[in-house]
Amino acid sequence: MLIDAERIPQEHKMESAAAQIYAIQAGLELGKKRGKNLMFAKSAMAVLTAAMMVAGLLFFNPSQLLPQQASTSIESSDWGVLEPFKKLADADVDALTLESAIRNDYVQIVNKSAEKDGYKITLNAVIADENKIMLLYTGTSSGGQEIYNVNSVWLTDAAGQSVVDKNGNRSGMGLHAEDSIYKWLGKTIYPxxxxxxxxxxxxxxxxxxSVDPGMLAKPNTGTNLADMRYSDRLKVSFAIDSKFWEQKTETIVLNQPFMIDGNKVNLAQVELSPLSIVVKYTLSEDLKTNWEIRNELFGKTPSELTSRVGKRELKNNSIGGSGSEDGFISNFSSNVLDHPKSIRLKLNAGPDREKDAYIDILKK
Incomplete structure (x- = not known):
């Protein structure tokens, strides 16, 4: 039992929780940098408690709680050897990024495998830019073992140092391949x-x-540690294509103010890169230390971008966010590789405006 306990995938628990409850990051960041305020602390603790409830599940199978569907449907174009990952993209809130990368041949096909004792992992492809690395991989089993998930994915450099930043906020998702409980398709992103x-x-x-034959369909599978079986660590070494580092982030400084519930928020700048669009907001000095209002504003920051590619207009919803010392950061999927003619941030109608309004981020 103790041996099994040592193998509990702690990082996987956090990946699952972080993907669902990103607001906890705002509370932690602001708390560390600005001190404590009772109202904010209570709110932050409520979010933390919710996150810990999710993270505290003994096991979590991503196919049991998939993210909301991406804001655009997946293209019908041929994905070649990555065709099986269309199913994964269909359930991925960040599908727009993956689709754009594959459509623009911004992918490194690896197809290297490692296997032992009936378990096999194949690293299918890598996609990267200067902000993140994305792995696409397939896990399979033999001997009747039913795959529960690929519960742990580490990434290190040749010297053995973690590639993930010091906060360790990697994210991942996965699901079973079409009509197979012996094959798992996964995606993990490292900032x-x-x-x-x-x-x-x-x-x-x-x-x-994995679990023994017939166990995957039982409702309580995943709640009892003794039911689980684990592969040994399966390692795949590879060199990252240098073409990824040639794609630099474009920073657009805007300093465009707008209102949220009568409070002025400043759209400071936007960072455009192949795998992400990062929108940064700043607040006035008096709002920076008003934790109650900051919490409310954080939950109401704009959550939709629209981009025009040719004659098509694509909607792109926020995929997460965090607090910063001066305000907030919102993360969006990216189709920058499609060279959009325009990108706009949508401001919803409400108390501050009679109808929807837009702030132009990019216009060609």
Missing amino acids: LDKNKAFPKEVVANFQIA
């Missing part, structure tokens, strides 16, 4: 610190969790 040298030679380190 990069732009102040550090980009990794070149890296090692992806996986662990597969």
